Amino acid sequence: MAKSLLASSLSVRTKLLQTGVSLYNTTHGFHEEEVKKILEQFPGGSIDLQKKQNGIGILTLNNPNKMNAFSGVMMLELLEKVIELENWTEGKGLIVHGAKSTFCSGSDLNAVKALSTPENGVALSMFMQNTLTRFMRLPLISVALVQGWAMGGGAELTTACDFRTSSSKMLAHTRRDQFQSIFDPISKAKDMTLLFVLMTTESVIRFVHKEMGIVPSWGGASRLVEIIGSRQALKVLSGTLKLGSKEALSIGLADEVLQSSDEATALQQAQEWLEQYVSGPPQVTRGLKKSVCSGRELYMEEALQNERDVLETLWGGPANLEAIARKGKHTK
Template sequence: LPSFRRKFLAQVRFSKDNTSGIGHIVFDNESGKNALTGRMFTQLEDIVNELEAWKTGRVVIVQGAKGSFCSGGDLRMMKKVANPVDGYMMNRYMGGILRKLRSTEVITVARVEGYALGGGSELAMACDLRALHENAKIGYVQSKIAVTPGWGTASRLFKTVGRERALEMLALGTILTANEAKQIGLSNIVFADDKQFDSWIAQFTKIDLGAMRSAKKLAIGCDMDADSERKEAIEREVFVGTWGSPSHLKALSAGKKMK
């Protein structure tokens, strides 16, 4: 397909089954391994609003189309907003969407196949749980294009894997295999095929709906500590200080890969 047609085909799809309480959010952008465009940002926002109103939902599986999770932000879009002012606006907008996703009473599960890098890894981190295919890789590799995570990921990563390990990962842009991610608590399960993944997900359909959603409320409460807003403000300030810097612009101009 011509590139202009692929651009408009890039989308985020949502489906739900009220009987099982299982939903699916699928990122589909064939031109860039499911890279996120501005249009996909707004579609995700609409889906999150719909999730908030879904009172019979149990689990939502967040995944990419065609065997790849998400390679981060679309390079063409990133070049257009590569300045501190637009970076600040993107940080507030996308960070707010992911915060809202994490605060819904439905348990969100990132099903990671292929690569989850940069913004893709931030999307996975915003989910409550992560399931990685045995051949998948995940990396917070923003340092390789001279920036830091910008969608609220840093504090979640530090809390999940610990200060020392998270700092090393962010500074070096480390890419982890599925088993490495499981060993440090970044992945809840490593699965080999659909059958194994579906069997794991099926467990969430066998528990009382009220108990499931109450457990998620407890998790939401843990996220809302007294310092959460201050941490987000610091992360935003650091991100804006790197976004659109000479080193960042040079990396974008070179079309530098993050892996």
């Protein structure tokens, strides 16, 4: 009996790891269509996706008037883009960044205030956990290009990416009135000058949830523990630490610090950095990502089976045969 229960549990875990499968359904008390109707009531901004011929996609959080905060419609569009990426068979890599040299300030406070009941909070949490988990499981190697602030939900989004790069400087063009309303609820400071200086010196990742009286709810805490360990994660979350480029790099949250503050240049640098990991045939890169995902999320027996399944699709295939022929020439 115990063995059959374990087998059933493993089967469920393996099925969930497949792309295109939702994390939650009505058996979990999650009614996705109802949540979508609620989120549609909060428009603003967009999630833009550019799929390039080299197999690298550019996902842009585009709501610069609110420091790219997620509106309800943007949350819906993010899921739509994730589904589109799940079906992009030529894709190998993905860069996530925010418009106008700012990553993301979290959720639009207008939506947060309107959805203030515990029931709404849990429903929103399940929706975004589902979206970001599907995002994390994409067979694409992803990198978050963090410029300016990545706060709250924006910080959580960075943890759903495989890598994080940050810029060491940022252009000083953000208006005080543009970010005043966003910082007021999380800071009692009367003078915003210091915050303005912080924003214009370098990228900052900050999990501000504690100051909002909540905890990360989009899966950010769980993923943060995996990235930097439980001890460091507790410091970051409970101390609401402002992690600049150097601090993030030193604790393993950031993987690279880019030197350009110009949006277009930083985006190009991020693409060049990512290309070292996505070079070669897309099916091989996608297979590697799938193997890593299974090793992270499945029990060993199931992870090993997944490796064999992936290998079966590649062994004796075009990329494999071409590599063997190429290596053979080198040995002559």
